[in-house]
Amino acid sequence: MVEEIGTTTEGDLIINVGPQHPATHGVLHLVITLNGETIKKIEPHLGYIHRSIEKMCESLTYRQFIYVTSRMDYLSAHINNHACALCVEKGMQIEVPARAEVIRVLMDELTRIASHELWWGAMAMDLGAFTPFFHAFREREAINEIMEETCGARLTMNYMVPGGVMQDLHPDFQRKVKEFIILFKRKIDEYDELVTGNIIFQNRMKGIGYISPEDAIAYGCSGPVLRGSGVSCDVRKIYPYGIYGQLNFEEVLETAGDSFARYMIRIREMKQSIRIIEQLIDNIPEGDFVAKTKAVLKLPKGEFYTRVETARGEFGVYIVSEGGTTPYRIKFRSPGFSNLSALDHMARGSKLGDLVAMMGTLDLVIPDIDR
Amino acid sequence: MFITNYIKDVFGALKSLAVGLKRTGYYFTHHKEIITEQYPDNRDTLVMADRFKGEVVMPHNENNEHKCTGCTACELACPNATIKVITKFDITPEGKKKKAIDKLVYHLELCTMCNLCVVACPSDAIVMAQTFEHSVYDRSELTKVLNKPDSKIMEGIE
Numbered sequence: 001m002v003e004e005i006g007t008t009t010e011g012d013l014i015i016n017v018g019p020q021h022p023a024t025h026g027v028l029h030l031v032i033t034l035n036g037e038t039i040k041k042i043e044p045h046l047g048y049i050h051r052s053i054e055k056m057c058e059s060l061t062y063r064q065f066i067y068v069t070s071r072m073d074y075l076s077a078h079i080n081n082h083a084c085a086l087c088v089e090k091g092m093q094i095e096v097p098a099r100a101e102v103i104r105v106l107m108d109e110l111t112r113i114a115s116h117e118l119w120w121g122a123m124a125m126d127l128g129a130f131t132p133f134f135h136a137f138r139e140r141e142a143i144n145e146i147m148e149e150t151c152g153a154r155l156t157m158n159y160m161v162p163g164g165v166m167q168d169l170h171p172d173f174q175r176k177v178k179e180f181i182i183l184f185k186r187k188i189d190e191y192d193e194l195v196t197g198n199i200i201f202q203n204r205m206k207g208i209g210y211i212s213p214e215d216a217i218a219y220g221c222s223g224p225v226l227r228g229s230g231v232s233c234d235v236r237k238i239y240p241y242g243i244y245g246q247l248n249f250e251e252v253l254e255t256a257g258d259s260f261a262r263y264m265i266r267i268r269e270m271k272q273s274i275r276i277i278e279q280l281i282d283n284i285p286e287g288d289f290v291a292k293t294k295a296v297l298k299l300p301k302g303e304f305y306t307r308v309e310t311a312r313g314e315f316g317v318y319i320v321s322e323g324g325t326t327p328y329r330i331k332f333r334s335p336g337f338s339n340l341s342a343l344d345h346m347a348r349g350s351k352l353g354d355l356v357a358m359m360g361t362l363d364l365v366i367p368d369i370d371r
Numbered sequence: 372m373f374i375t376n377y378i379k380d381v382f383g384a385l386k387s388l389a390v391g392l393k394r395t396g397y398y399f400t401h402h403k404e405i406i407t408e409q410y411p412d413n414r415d416t417l418v419m420a421d422r423f424k425g426e427v428v429m430p431h432n433e434n435n436e437h438k439c440t441g442c443t444a445c446e447l448a449c450p451n452a453t454i455k456v457i458t459k460f461d462i463t464p465e466g467k468k469k470k471a472i473d474k475l476v477y478h479l480e481l482c483t484m485c486n487l488c489v490v491a492c493p494s495d496a497i498v499m500a501q502t503f504e505h506s507v508y509d510r511s512e513l514t515k516v517l518n519k520p521d522s523k524i525m526e527g528i529e
Contacts, residue, residue, distance in 0.1 A: 064449075148423060153423070195391075197387045
């Protein structure tokens, strides 16, 4: 007798995966209803690291709240900060100097590569391969060192301020980034040799976790998850912010909609990021790195929304201002939350062993989901 | 042709495994491309980046003088109430009362190294030090007074 997927009947096994299992990418708790080894239903349980960041931001000034957002999606901290800075600039109508715009995009793309590197290593480790994890960290270390030199921190940089960036670039920045480009171009081919072409890896990825373009849109997925289903949604292309409109790069699309398509999106996206960095690294304009702003920022009364493309998808900041020095209400639209909601749909009917592969390609960062 | 495809698949699979193993073998014989840092053993040669945000400090010159006027800009800029400025009134040689700091209390355990206080300081009195390894046994050791005992404000700083 074939039982209906999605309902719990007598004899079903309900198991808890997480919150401490390494394959659940942090503090994620999944309640899984199993029939034999087939997944019937997945319920993500959240709240293990809830810090009420949105509420906390209401008591911080516009200069102060930006640093909090790096604690959400800590792997693309820089891009989160960029979104917040853009939102404040939109409200205040601050003109950002050309140099600051270029620095911001350079840092964003370096962060995107670093985030995808870590994802690639962790993803391969979820599937049982240990070597790629070290290889990924080796290249990520080069980016971290560049970040440490210029921004002063490796993970939670807090480099963006309303009107520009906090400090000017380190004198060694250009040389180090050029060295990194040469290193990375050599190493990304190794990734294909090690993992992409591997038969075990392909068998575990192809056809696993399929989501159709319609369903992906309906669940509000964004970033590589939606683009893996063939839907064009790169915020950098459709709603360009900063200087992205003037840059020459491709929006990466795959049509298969399975885990392997999402994998290929991220691998190809890293190459596009390198292309953006190559265009900018020799053309950093001279001038101010931050616009002159008042010591105390006051947004005019109203509502402001900006969005950016982080490594995981669309990140939006919505500020309601009453005209004071602190926001009246802040809401973050984080990509991980919507992507996770599609996990139940993807996983229904597949085997428990494939769940880890699916979760890996969603690239979940739990503080981003559970703010 | 099931059999031909089957054999092709098997050989294709073996080839893909060999390609991956070749890469592993390459690193097995090229030790110099491995960049592991022997962290606790390389303390003598370890150089932190000059902008690394380790802890807030107040530099003093050789006459035990600092640049802090006690304007509380850093206290206002801090998102976590990490810094507390306690002020007092000094009597200048002309007999006037002048505001000065008594203590600048810094809670390292609350600090997120966001650098906002350093940026906010109008007289560059505080900077980020490149120290790390902050772990201690007692939490109270992390509460520090940044100005040294009997220190004075540098001349010419208003």
